[in-house]
Amino acid sequence: MDLETIVAQKIADMRASRKLTYQQLADLMRSEGVEIHPSAIQKSEKSGRQMKLSELMAITRIFGISIGDLLGENPIEVNKTYESTAYRVRELADELSNLLKILPRN
The missing domain is CATH 1.20.5 (Single alpha-helices involved in coiled-coils or other helix-helix interfaces)
Structure with missing residues (x-):
């Protein structure tokens, strides 16, 4: 499994486990200073859209994990x-x- 797929799956799993919609996650990311449309998050999870570093860093802050945790084991x-x-x-x-x-x- 490639790195983008690993990251996408982890984001999807964390979002789902917290019962966050794409819109809610996008709103949280905006509060972290990252402008992103909910459909961009969906494309990242489902279609392999590569996320920007700023988006990944916002994700780590929102979910309270390290970038290493996000990138895989x-x-x-x-x-x-x-x-x-x-x-x-x-x-x-x-x-x-x-x-x-x-x-x-x-």
Whole structure:
């Protein structure tokens, strides 16, 4: 199971266990400073919409859990995902730097 699916299932489970509607969770997230439509929460749970970091952080505050708890019980797998993403970001930054060197300057 991929990380997005794990997070989506945990959010759905926590929301359901507290008997919160999508609207109620959206209202709670707004109180945490995150503007989100209830349908965006539903899409995140059901259709694989990727949540923004600010949305995930609001979820952790609302449900009183850590980001690690939200990401799953396998920190090694989460770390591998983070490391591969960080590596790719470094590669892209290097490519951008090289491109900027060859672009004409105004």
